[in-house]
Amino acid sequence: MTPQVTVGLLHPGRMGAAVGRQLSEAGSRILWCPVGRTAATAERAAEAGLEPVGDLADLAAFSDVLISLCPPAAAVEVAKAAVETGFDGIFVEANAVSPARIRHIAGLFTSGRVLDGCVIGPPPPKKSGTRLYLSGASREIDEIAGLFAGTAVEAFTIEGDVGQASALKMAYASYNKAVGALAAVSHALADAYGVGDHLLTEARRLARDQLSDPGYLPSVAARAWRWAPEMEEAAAAMAEVSLPNELAMGAAAVFERWNPDRDNFEIALPDVLDHLRTKDE
Numbered sequence: 001m002t003p004q005v006t007v008g009l010l011h012p013g014r015m016g017a018a019v020g021r022q023l024s025e026a027g028s029r030i031l032w033c034p035v036g037r038t039a040a041t042a043e044r045a046a047e048a049g050l051e052p053v054g055d056l057a058d059l060a061a062f063s064d065v066l067i068s069l070c071p072p073a074a075a076v077e078v079a080k081a082a083v084e085t086g087f088d089g090i091f092v093e094a095n096a097v098s099p100a101r102i103r104h105i106a107g108l109f110t111s112g113r114v115l116d117g118c119v120i121g122p123p124p125p126k127k128s129g130t131r132l133y134l135s136g137a138s139r140e141i142d143e144i145a146g147l148f149a150g151t152a153v154e155a156f157t158i159e160g161d162v163g164q165a166s167a168l169k170m171a172y173a174s175y176n177k178a179v180g181a182l183a184a185v186s187h188a189l190a191d192a193y194g195v196g197d198h199l200l201t202e203a204r205r206l207a208r209d210q211l212s213d214p215g216y217l218p219s220v221a222a223r224a225w226r227w228a229p230e231m232e233e234a235a236a237a238m239a240e241v242s243l244p245n246e247l248a249m250g251a252a253a254v255f256e257r258w259n260p261d262r263d264n265f266e267i268a269l270p271d272v273l274d275h276l277r278t279k280d281e
C-alpha cells in the first residue's frame with residue numbers, strides 16, 4: 001500500500017481550502033496552521049475537514065508537501081517563513097506571481113525542492129474545471145500530480161524549468177483580470193452619459209473573446225494607427241466624468257507600437273506580437 005502523503009496548506013483561502021478538500025478526499029492528510037489567520041480561514045478549513053496544527057514549525061515538520069496558495073503579494077513572505085522552518089519536502093509555489101518572483105522564491109530554499117505552479121479556473125469543484133499547471137523537476141511533478149489523480153483539480157505539466165507555469169498564469173491573468181477593469185470602466189462611462197442600455201445591447205451583439213482568437217490580432221495591428229487616437233478620445237470622455245482613464249491611455253500606447261504596420265492586413269501573427277516589444281537601439 002502507498003504510504004499516505006501529508007500536505008500542509010499555506011493557507012486555506014477560497015482556493016486553498018477547496019484544493020485541500022479535493023486532496024483529502026483523494027486520500028492525503030491535509031494540515032494547516034491557524035497562527036496569524038482570521039476566523040474566516042479557520043471556518044473554511046474546518047468546513048473542508050482540514051486538520052489544524054500548533055504552529056508553522058509543526059506544519060513543516062509533519063508535511064511531505066507544502067502548497068502555497070495565498071495572496072500573491074504575500075508569496076515571498078510565506079515562502080521565507082517555510083524556509084526558516086528548515087522544511088525539506090516539496091514546496092509548491094502555486095500563486096499568481098511573475099517568473100522572476102518564483103525563481104527568487106526557489107533560490108531561497110536550501111533544503112526543500114521547489115515546484116512552480118499556477119491554478120487556472122475557479123475553486124473546485126466547478127463545471128468549468130480547475131487546472132494546476134506545474135513546471136520544474138519531472139519527478140516532483142509526477143509526485144504532486146499523483147496526489148490530484150481522480151480529483152476535480154486536473155494537474156498538467158508545462159515543459160521547462162521553474163518559471164514556466166507562472167509565465168502562463170501571468171499571460172492569462174493579464175488579460176482575464178484586466179478585462180474586468182475594462183468592462184467596469186466602459187459600463188461606468190456609459191452610465192455616466194446615460195447610454196448604459198445601448199452599451200449592453202451592442203456588447204451582446206458584437207463583443208468577442210479576443211484572447212481565444214489570436215488570428216484577429218493582425219487586423220488589430222493594421223488598424224491600430226486609427227485606434228490610438230480613438231482611445232485618447234475615450235480617455236478624455238472618462239476624465240470628463242472623473243473615471244480612471246489609464247487603461248484607455250495604456251491601450252493607445254500599445255496601439256502606437258503598431259504604427260509601422262498601418263493598413264498591413266497581411267502581416268503575420270508572429271510579427272504582430274514581435275512588434276509590441278521594445279527593440280534595443
Ligand SMILES: NC(=O)c1ccc[n+]([C@@H]2O[C@H](COP(=O)([O-])OP(=O)(O)OC[C@H]3O[C@@H](n4cnc5c(N)ncnc54)[C@H](OP(=O)(O)O)[C@@H]3O)[C@@H](O)[C@H]2O)c1
Nearest residue numbers: 011012013014015016037038041069070074095096119122
Ligand atoms: N479564488 C480563485 O478563484 C483563484 C483562481 C485561480 C488562482 N487563485 C490563486 O490562489 C491563491 C489564493 O487565492 P484565494 O482566492 O484562495 O485567496 P483568499 O481567499 O483571499 O485566501 C487567501 C488566504 O491567505 C491568507 N493570507 C492573507 N494574507 C496573508 C498574508 N499576508 N500572509 C499569509 N497568508 C495570508 C488568508 O488568511 P486570512 O485572511 O485568514 O489572513 C487566506 O487564508 C492566489 O495566488 C490566487 O491567484 C485563486
